[in-house]
Each structure stands twice: as structure tokens, then as C-alpha cells.
Amino acid sequence: MDEPDGGRPGLLAAAERLVAAWERRFGSSEPHPATVPDPARLAHAWEDFGRRMEDHYPFFHPRYAGQMLKPPNPVAAAGYLAAMLINPNNHALDGGPGTSALELEVLAALVGMFGLPERTLGHLTSSGTIANLEALWVARELHPNKRIVHSQAAHYTHARMCKLLGVQASAVPSTPDGRIDLDAVSDECRRGDVGTVVLTLGSTGLGAIDRIDQALALRERYDVRLHVDAAYGGFFTLLADGSEPLVDPAPFAAVRACDSVVVDPHKHGLQPYGCGAVLFADPTVARLYRHDSPYTYFTSEERHLGEISLECSRAGAAAAALWLTLQVFPLERDDGLGAILAACRRGAQRLGAVLAGSERLTPHVAPELDIVTCFARERSLTRIDSVSARMLADGMADRTDPLFLSLLTVDAPAFRTLHPGVQTDAPAARIVRSVLMKPEHEHATDWLAARLEALAAG
The missing domain is CATH 3.90.1150.170 (Aspartate Aminotransferase, domain 1)
Known part of the structure; x- marks a missing residue:
């Protein structure tokens, strides 16, 4: 296969050639007549679709400085397209053997970035919301009948997911600059009914960074779990390294001592939507996911990603796109x-x-x-x-x-x-x-x- 030239046309053509090679290996089959679109209907639909797609803001351009929206890097788009045309499902290994292996490599890279224990358990999700849902679900299972405390400045997903899970959530004040008020958290924990404290590494309002390093004492003092929502700011961990860090390194370094962390590659990881990640420092939480299925998990004795995920179908293309992106844009500070x-x-x-x-x-x-x-x-x-x-x-x-x-x-x-x-x-x-x-x-x-x-x- 020719080397892609790095631009959108070259990368997309490379993706198509990759899929064509896969078809040559196994043989192509004629499409069923029922799946072949009527040419006139397709042309009309495509023209209408083009008009509808014009109704978007220029997310790709510096003129757009509004919400947390930007198009994926062309490398990610090409990787996603190539895998999407095969359409693997990273649930059971027989649904996506190749992309499941890529997902494990990506997870190892994220674990290394945060400095978490090597045996950290985790997987990709369809969003940061689902990643936080899983983290809060594990928190509920480990500390049933206990509250989850988060900041008023935390993402609204925490209050919503706690309501969905039937867990009492308590929102404590944030400081004027957007950080969680740790004195208020300590007051809540002192009551003895708090199981988990949610900390934010880069709030979605101000981009504020909670003092995770100072919050570590809460776990020792009150035996609470610490969950870090790093959906937005997690990748800035890369800038906390070196002799002259570009961000305060202490809160970022403290993540490695926390119980769980969520990060969103579809924000600063250059990915299209449909890519979050959740990581658990304690691999034994896998027992909480344990379930039975009469028709899956037969092709390998290895653990299937679906055995440690609440989602029963996940796009293998998301893992492929992120893996390819990190080969080209590695998780390094100066590169x-x-x-x-x-x-x-x-x-x-x-x-x-x-x-x-x-x-x-x-x-x-x-x-x-x-x-x-x-x-x-x-x-x-x-x-x-x-x-x-x-x-x-x-x-x-x-x-x-x-x-x-x-x-x-x-x-x-x-x-x-x-x-x-x-x-x-x-x-x-x-x-x-x-x-x-x-x-x-x-x-x-x-x-x-x-x-x-x-x-x-x-």
C-alpha cells in the first residue's frame, strides 16, 4: 500500500485501499439487490443531505471559539472509516479481534500517561457520560447506601447519573475560581455517610483544576473513594511533566493515587464523537461486571472487553481511530x-x-x-x-x-x-x-x- 500523504484525500484513499485488501483476502461478494439504492433516489437524498449539513457552525475554524467542539484529526477520521467499513464490535473477541487488541494497547498508553498501576482495569466507552456512569456505578456497588459528593462546578452528568443510579448526590460549593471547596467536602465526609468524592481535572465552565493532591487526605481520613473526572483536562497531564511544567504538576500527579479516572479522547485526543474511557486502579472491580451470556465469549479464554463493560456494543472503529492517532501523535509532552x-x-x-x-x-x-x-x-x-x-x-x-x-x-x-x-x-x-x-x-x-x-x- 502506498504511504498516505497526510492530507484528507490521501488518508481516506489509504483507508479504502486497506479495506479492499481485506476483501481480496477473503473474497468479495455481490451485494444483495435489496441493498442497492435507486440511483435517482440516492442522488436526491445526497443533494438534500448536503443542504442539511450546511446548517452547522465552522467547528474546524478559529472563528469558532464557543463550545468544546472541533473536528477529528484526518488521521483519526481515516482510521475510523477503514475500521467502520468492516464494522467490528469490541464486545466479544469474535466481534472485533483486531480492534480489541488495539483497544488494549490504547488503554495501556492512557494508564501510562496518568501513571496509574500497571494492572489498572479499563476500557473505551461511547462518551465521557457513559464513562462517568460506569465509575459512579462501581462507586455505588462498593459503597452501597452511601452518598456521592461532587462540586457545584462539576459537569452536570454526575447529578444526572446519580439520579439514574438511585444514589444520593450532594453538590458542595465551589470556590469563586471554580475549584471544589475541600473544606465543604470534609464537612460532608465527617458525617460518615459519604462513599465517593468526585474531583474535576479541568472543569467544563472555566477549565479549573481541583486540588486533587490536597484531596488525597480525604481518603485516608474518611475512607472514601476518589473519582477523577478528567474528561476535559486529562490529556493536559502531558504538560505537567519535565523540569519546567506548563501546568501545575501536583494535581495531575495525584491522579495516580486515586481510585478511578475518566478521560475523553473525543475532546483533546483528536477523535470523533463516540470515544470516552474509564480506568479503575483496582482491577478486582471486574467482579462487579460479571455476567453470563449463552452465545458469546466462546472464541477465546482471554477476558473479553464486554465482560468488563456495561455497554454491550461498542464501535471497534473508535479503538482503531485512537490507536492510529496515537501512533502518529504520541502521548509525549514536546511532540x-x-x-x-x-x-x-x-x-x-x-x-x-x-x-x-x-x-x-x-x-x-x-x-x-x-x-x-x-x-x-x-x-x-x-x-x-x-x-x-x-x-x-x-x-x-x-x-x-x-x-x-x-x-x-x-x-x-x-x-x-x-x-x-x-x-x-x-x-x-x-x-x-x-x-x-x-x-x-x-x-x-x-x-x-x-x-x-x-x-x-x-
């Missing part, structure tokens, strides 16, 4: 994925620094990862909220020079602490939130700052 993450963070740091000197805007907090928040220099929360909403609408509506942003609601007490000069005449206000998760944002920060200034001016 591969680390270099991409460093560019994203530099862009956020640069934009935050420019906004700090702005006459019309002020940063809400200094960015820790790659999320930048700011608001108009107005005297009251009511005015701040109004200008933020207008900036969002005007940026999206501009046909010649658009900028796609998002908003974040901040309560009055946090404003009073961080910005005492602002009149808190409302319970909360929306501020502007920019997610610079594409490395291309690094070279667009001056333009982004200028557009934010112009939008604030109205």
Missing part, C-alpha cells in the same frame, strides 16, 4: 499530542493577557488550560449580562466577520469575591466564554481580541 495541547494553552494565555489590558473587557479568571472567560467593563451584573448576550448574538449574526462564542453563568457571590467593584444587582450574570481547543487559535489571538473588543463596543 505529538503534547505539542498540540501546548499550542492551545499558549493561545489561551496570550488572549487572556491581551484582554487584561483591554479598555472594554476584563478577564473573569486567568485561564489554567485553554478556556478564556471575560466580561464587559460595566458597573452592574445586569449590564454585564446584557452586553454578554449581545456579543454572542452579534458575533454569530455577522455574515462578513463572524465569531462564534459561548456564555457562562456566574453567580453574584463569585463576582463579589473576584470583582468587588461590580454592583451585584442580580443573582447572577452571563459572561463570555471562549474555548480555544484548536491549536490554530494560537495564531488567531490578536484577531480574536480585536473582534471581542468590537463586539463589546456594539
Whole structure:
């Protein structure tokens, strides 16, 4: 097979050649007439589909700095396509022998990145939500009838999944800069009915990093489990290494001493949607997944991934895409994925620094990862909220020079602490939130700052 040239057409052609080679090995078969589409109907559907697909924001472009959305790297898309055309299922080994092996290699790489024990148990999932569901389910099984504590700034999936699992969830306050209040957690644990504490490594609102290193004492003092939701910020672990780390290394290093961790390759791992991961430091939690099936798990004595997963069907293509991506962009600080993450963070740091000197805007907090928040220099929360909403609408509506942003609601007490000069005449206000998760944002920060200034001016 010719070497792919690294661009989208070359990679997709390589994927098609790979599948063609597989067909040559086993022989091709004529498609059943019922599966052959009518040419006229297909042409009409494809034309209509093209029009429908135009109704999306430019996630691939630096102009999009709104939610945590970006297209997968072409390498991931090619790997996913090549495996998807075969359509393996990483449940039983006979459903995806090759891609199951790739998944195990990927998991070993993630375990190594976090510094977890070598015997850590884990698997890929269809999303971070499902990964967190499994982690909280294991927490419930290990500590039945005990509460799960999380921060008010944690992702809303934790409250939702606890409700689904029938577990009492308690949301403790977060500090004004978005971290879990460990004193409040300690107060909850002191009551003796807490089984698990959820910590966040990169919140989805501010990108704040909980002090996981300080939280380790909770487990020793109160015998609670520690679960780390690193869905968004987990891959920034790569930047915590070396003699001059780019992020505070202590919270990241503390993950290796926690009980479970979730990370989302479809965020900073360059993958398409449908790829999360959950890891358990204690491999004996496999017993909680134990189940029987009358028609699977017969082809190998090895453990099948379906025996340690709540999902009974998982796309082997997701494992293939992530494996291929990590061969090209390895989990290293100064190369591969680390270099991409460093560019994203530099862009956020640069934009935050420019906004700090702005006459019309002020940063809400200094960015820790790659999320930048700011608001108009107005005297009251009511005015701040109004200008933020207008900036969002005007940026999206501009046909010649658009900028796609998002908003974040901040309560009055946090404003009073961080910005005492602002009149808190409302319970909360929306501020502007920019997610610079594409490395291309690094070279667009001056333009982004200028557009934010112009939008604030109205």
C-alpha cells in the first residue's frame, strides 16, 4: 500500500485501499439487490443531505471559539472509516479481534500517561457520560447506601447519573475560581455517610483544576473513594511533566493515587464523537461486571472487553481511530499530542493577557488550560449580562466577520469575591466564554481580541 500523504484525500484513499485488501483476502461478494439504492433516489437524498449539513457552525475554524467542539484529526477520521467499513464490535473477541487488541494497547498508553498501576482495569466507552456512569456505578456497588459528593462546578452528568443510579448526590460549593471547596467536602465526609468524592481535572465552565493532591487526605481520613473526572483536562497531564511544567504538576500527579479516572479522547485526543474511557486502579472491580451470556465469549479464554463493560456494543472503529492517532501523535509532552495541547494553552494565555489590558473587557479568571472567560467593563451584573448576550448574538449574526462564542453563568457571590467593584444587582450574570481547543487559535489571538473588543463596543 502506498504511504498516505497526510492530507484528507490521501488518508481516506489509504483507508479504502486497506479495506479492499481485506476483501481480496477473503473474497468479495455481490451485494444483495435489496441493498442497492435507486440511483435517482440516492442522488436526491445526497443533494438534500448536503443542504442539511450546511446548517452547522465552522467547528474546524478559529472563528469558532464557543463550545468544546472541533473536528477529528484526518488521521483519526481515516482510521475510523477503514475500521467502520468492516464494522467490528469490541464486545466479544469474535466481534472485533483486531480492534480489541488495539483497544488494549490504547488503554495501556492512557494508564501510562496518568501513571496509574500497571494492572489498572479499563476500557473505551461511547462518551465521557457513559464513562462517568460506569465509575459512579462501581462507586455505588462498593459503597452501597452511601452518598456521592461532587462540586457545584462539576459537569452536570454526575447529578444526572446519580439520579439514574438511585444514589444520593450532594453538590458542595465551589470556590469563586471554580475549584471544589475541600473544606465543604470534609464537612460532608465527617458525617460518615459519604462513599465517593468526585474531583474535576479541568472543569467544563472555566477549565479549573481541583486540588486533587490536597484531596488525597480525604481518603485516608474518611475512607472514601476518589473519582477523577478528567474528561476535559486529562490529556493536559502531558504538560505537567519535565523540569519546567506548563501546568501545575501536583494535581495531575495525584491522579495516580486515586481510585478511578475518566478521560475523553473525543475532546483533546483528536477523535470523533463516540470515544470516552474509564480506568479503575483496582482491577478486582471486574467482579462487579460479571455476567453470563449463552452465545458469546466462546472464541477465546482471554477476558473479553464486554465482560468488563456495561455497554454491550461498542464501535471497534473508535479503538482503531485512537490507536492510529496515537501512533502518529504520541502521548509525549514536546511532540505529538503534547505539542498540540501546548499550542492551545499558549493561545489561551496570550488572549487572556491581551484582554487584561483591554479598555472594554476584563478577564473573569486567568485561564489554567485553554478556556478564556471575560466580561464587559460595566458597573452592574445586569449590564454585564446584557452586553454578554449581545456579543454572542452579534458575533454569530455577522455574515462578513463572524465569531462564534459561548456564555457562562456566574453567580453574584463569585463576582463579589473576584470583582468587588461590580454592583451585584442580580443573582447572577452571563459572561463570555471562549474555548480555544484548536491549536490554530494560537495564531488567531490578536484577531480574536480585536473582534471581542468590537463586539463589546456594539
